[in-house]
Amino acid sequence: MKQVRTRFAPSPTGFLHIGGLRTALYAWLYAKQNDGVFVLRVEDTDQGREVEGAKQVIYSTLRATGLTYDEGPDVGGDFGPYIQSERKQIYADHAQTLIDSRAAYRCFCTKERLADERRKAEKSGRNYTYDMHCLGLSEQDIQDKLTAGETFVVRQNIPKDGDTTYSDAVFGDITVPNSDLDDNVLLKTDGMPTYNLANVVDDHLMGITHVIRGVEYLSSTPKYNHLYRAFGWTLPRYIHLPVVMKDKQRKLSKRHGDASFDDFIKKGYLKEALLNYIALLGWSPGTDQEIFTLEGLTKAFSISGLSKSPAIFDTDKLTWMNAQYIRALSEADFIATAMPYFKECGADAFDLKLITQIMQPRLETLTEIPVKLAFLSKMPEFSQQMYFHKRMKTDAQTSLPVLKEALSLLTAHEDYSMEPLKEALMGLVEKLEIKNGQLLWPLRVAITGTQVTPGGAVEAACLLGKEETLNRLKASIAKNK
Numbered sequence: 321m322k323q324v325r326t327r328f329a330p331s332p333t334g335f336l337h338i339g340g341l342r343t344a345l346y347a348w349l350y351a352k353q354n355d356g357v358f359v360l361r362v363e364d365t366d367q368g369r370e371v372e373g374a375k376q377v378i379y380s381t382l383r384a385t386g387l388t389y390d391e392g393p394d395v396g397g398d399f400g401p402y403i404q405s406e407r408k409q410i411y412a413d414h415a416q417t418l419i420d421s422r423a424a425y426r427c428f429c430t431k432e433r434l435a436d437e438r439r440k441a442e443k444s445g446r447n448y449t450y451d452m453h454c455l456g457l458s459e460q461d462i463q464d465k466l467t468a469g470e471t472f473v474v475r476q477n478i479p480k481d482g483d484t485t486y487s488d489a490v491f492g493d494i495t496v497p498n499s500d501l502d503d504n505v506l507l508k509t510d511g512m513p514t515y516n517l518a519n520v521v522d523d524h525l526m527g528i529t530h531v532i533r534g535v536e537y538l539s540s541t542p543k544y545n546h547l548y549r550a551f552g553w554t555l556p557r558y559i560h561l562p563v564v565m566k567d568k569q570r571k572l573s574k575r576h577g578d579a580s581f582d583d584f585i586k587k588g589y590l591k592e593a594l595l596n597y598i599a600l601l602g603w604s605p606g607t608d609q610e611i612f613t614l615e616g617l618t619k620a621f622s623i624s625g626l627s628k629s630p631a632i633f634d635t636d637k638l639t640w641m642n643a644q645y646i647r648a649l650s651e652a653d654f655i656a657t658a659m660p661y662f663k664e665c666g667a668d669a670f671d672l673k674l675i676t677q678i679m680q681p682r683l684e685t686l687t688e689i690p691v692k693l694a695f696l697s698k699m700p701e702f703s704q705q706m707y708f709h710k711r712m713k714t715d716a717q718t719s720l721p722v723l724k725e726a727l728s729l730l731t732a733h734e735d736y737s738m739e740p741l742k743e744a745l746m747g748l749v750e751k752l753e754i755k756n757g758q759l760l761w762p763l764r765v766a767i768t769g770t771q772v773t774p775g776g777a778v779e780a781a782c783l784l785g786k787e788e789t790l791n792r793l794k795a796s797i798a799k800n801k
């Protein structure tokens with residue numbers, strides 16, 4: 321059997337879309353599980369849209385997620401160049417081959433003429449397709465126009481009779497009438513190919529056996545097949561993936577900050593969790609298993625588990641999965657992963673092992689860290705309203721005597737580690753004949769200035785240590801008038 325070769329072919333837009341990353345993942349998995357080759361090809365023929373540094377984003381994201389490529393722009397390979405803008409001559413030669421066999425033709429139509437035709441079609445409620453005006457040009461007409469220096473594009477000459485049936489591993493066999501297929505542009509006036517030409521030429525020349533890509537390319541696939549046939553090439557196996565949606569109506573969008581790999585890393589998700597979650601967007605292992613390493617996915621992945629229906633990106637599910645991954649980290653790995661967030665709020669000056677013990681089991685995203693630990697390095701100004709707790713029936717007034725009792729207890733108490741501290745405070749609760757919360761709620765407010773911290777008053781006092789706890793408590797009591 322021929323060696324499996326898959327590819328990921330992103331356009332350098334400056335960010336890696338979640339849907340793109342999923343395509344890369346599936347293509348990588350399929351190659352790996354078949355001892356095949358995974359190729360990266362950068363599709364930068366739309367140079368007006370090229371963003372500075374965008375290629376680096378692609379390279380670094382694939383490396384960071386472990387989706388390393390065997391061939392690609394910055395690693396080389398026998399089928400390069402792997403950047404489309406460096407393959408211009410290859411496309412020009414192939415376009416010429418198509419022109420020679422009349423599978424394509426030069427089109428000299430001006431922008432104005434095309435716009436006019438489009439307007440007419442729209443006015444009469446027709447779907448616009450090119451009217452093949454230049455298909456009928458004689459050899460002499462063409463030569464005259466070329467001599468006069470008229471610019472032209474190369475269009476595909478699609479047979480207009482009959483049907484084309486094409487086959488996709490996920491969507492099955494699809495038949496379309498050829499008359500529905502537009503004579504699209506293959507080569508633009510600047511000599512750059514369109515996707516229609518470049519994907520066919522490159523997938524063939526790079527020996528791609530399985531084309532895995534988004535469903536948005538499915539309906540154009542019969543056109544690509546006409547090109548394969550015109551060249552006399554074997555068709556690849558097509559695997560089109562369902563679209564990834566934010567909800568039933570909306571796509572994930574850059575504008576909402578929920579479209580790219582980086583967006584989610586910035587929001588405090590671990591790359592391993594994100595990749596695991598993405599694997600399940602449109603693919604099911606056929607079991608209840610949800611947590612997969614990349615290695616596990618390589619074994620479990622199958623084309624037959626892919627779905628046709630749009631996949632909805634469920635952030636709650638991702639968050640749940642992220643928490644599982646955070647929990648599974650060793651203490652050292654958790655500290656290393658969380659360090660930038662500790663530093664952001666000055667928590668790195670505190671007992672990180674203790675912070676880890678308190679936070680790791682409850683954390684869902686890393687970005688919660690600076691929010692929940694900000695109180696450590698700086699006591700925030702807080703309103704006396706914070707003492708109010710409806711169910712505990714506490715407010716600033718009821719809290720004052722309790723806080724004073726707590727102050728004398730905590731002054732006398734020496735061991736500020738968790739268990740002894742907890743025991744001492746529970747002793748006070750008993751002595752005062754109040755509920756736990758009637759002490760712990762106001763105490764946390766008094767020493768942290770906030771109502772949300774990892775753990776409660778005991779954990780906060782433990783992290784702050786005796787001196788700081790007492791200073792804060794005294795200051796808060798003084799303010800509670």
Ligand code: GLU
Pocket residue numbers: 328329330331363519532533534537
């Ligand atoms: N450059 C195309 C995109 O980014 C790739 C499509 C494909 O995988 O063939 O959408």
